[in-house]
Amino acid sequence: MARNVILDSDTASDDTIAILLASKLFNLVGVTIVSGNVNFEQEVKNALFTLEYFNMDVPVFMGSSRPILGIWKTVEEVHGKKGMGKIEHLESNRKAEKEHAVDAIIRLSKEYDNLEILAVSPLTNLALAYLKDPSIVQRIRKVWIMGGAFSRGNTTCIAEFNFWVDPEAAKIVLHAGFDITIVPWEVTEDAAFIDDNLWNKIEKLNTRSSNFFVSVNSTLREYSKAHGAPGSVQTDSLTVYLAYDNSSILKSKKYFVDVETCSISRGAMLIDFYKNSKRKCNAEIVLEANRENFIKTLFNVLSN
Numbered sequence: 001m002a003r004n005v006i007l008d009s010d011t012a013s014d015d016t017i018a019i020l021l022a023s024k025l026f027n028l029v030g031v032t033i034v035s036g037n038v039n040f041e042q043e044v045k046n047a048l049f050t051l052e053y054f055n056m057d058v059p060v061f062m063g064s065s066r067p068i069l070g071i072w073k074t075v076e077e078v079h080g081k082k083g084m085g086k087i088e089h090l091e092s093n094r095k096a097e098k099e100h101a102v103d104a105i106i107r108l109s110k111e112y113d114n115l116e117i118l119a120v121s122p123l124t125n126l127a128l129a130y131l132k133d134p135s136i137v138q139r140i141r142k143v144w145i146m147g148g149a150f151s152r153g154n155t156t157c158i159a160e161f162n163f164w165v166d167p168e169a170a171k172i173v174l175h176a177g178f179d180i181t182i183v184p185w186e187v188t189e190d191a192a193f194i195d196d197n198l199w200n201k202i203e204k205l206n207t208r209s210s211n212f213f214v215s216v217n218s219t220l221r222e223y224s225k226a227h228g229a230p231g232s233v234q235t236d237s238l239t240v241y242l243a244y245d246n247s248s249i250l251k252s253k254k255y256f257v258d259v260e261t262c263s264i265s266r267g268a269m270l271i272d273f274y275k276n277s278k279r280k281c282n283a284e285i286v287l288e289a290n291r292e293n294f295i296k297t298l299f300n301v302l303s304n
């Protein structure tokens with residue numbers, strides 16, 4: 001039986017493919033929206049449009065429209081004016097639910113045994129849900145986080161975007177006592193890049209989903225190439241995939257993990273590799289992922 005998941009998303013280019021993948025691999029019981037990549041209302045539209053495009057009947061819950069301290073910037077230069085690459089007409093007939101994402105997370109954690117959270121975005125919604133009802137820690141089976149960088153920050157010298165947008169939320173979640181697995185930025189860079197060869201193959205599939213993939217990731221691809229990558233990195237999708245196929249986590253280890261919240265290193269992930277702090281391990285860090293399996297699954301999903 002499919003596992004029950006909520007996908008927490010700041011919906012822009014790569015997030016949409018994570019939504020698609022999550023709907024194929026899991027029982028996706030809700031998409032919760034959080035501020036991050038682009039304008040919040042636009043993110044909601046992007047999620048609704050994606051679900052309508054793929055004819056998926058999944059409720060969308062609007063969450064926090066700003067990080068806890070509200071110090072962040074959106075990154076239209078990464079994802080396109082509306083966050084969806086070349087797709088600019090993003091109207092749909094769908095509407096978001098009235099219930100707030102924080103309440104939906106708390107309610108769904110009671111309704112579904114073993115609910116898991118796929119957090120491919122800043123952690124504001126989950127942190128607020130935990131603050132409102134700390135007992136969700138006992139009910140949520142697992143939290144999969146795309147976030148943090150070992151050292152190659154994609155937003156500042158040291159910080160990855162999701163942790164950088166809301167480091168206070170990341171800190172709250174990391175210290176809450178959830179069963180956490182983190183997929184850091186560099187691991188996704190190594191295992192989830194779409195180079196020209198692969199991009200052309202996806203383009204040639206010429207299916208409804210491959211056409212969507214190519215259009216929605218067009219700006220991310222250009223931006224990534226301009227910054228020295230071979231193409232777009234499907235970071236959020238890899239996280240969803242590893243949550244589904246744990247055997248594709250080739251190397252991982254549990255550590256004490258924290259997040260820096262101060263000035264220049266704000267959003268930096270702190271991993272106690274040598275157990276200097278003697279503090280209890282609070283997260284499993286993925287160190288290496290199986291690229292081949294991920295690409296094969298992505299390709300299969302885009303073939304239909």
Ligand SMILES: O=c1[nH]cnc2c1ncn2[C@@H]1O[C@H](CO)[C@@H](O)[C@H]1O
Binds near residue numbers: 012078
């Ligand atoms: O410059 C960027 N490159 C890749 N992903 C980015 C960038 N800026 C924001 N994101 C978003 O942050 C996470 C990865 O750090 C992904 O969730 C992606 O949607």
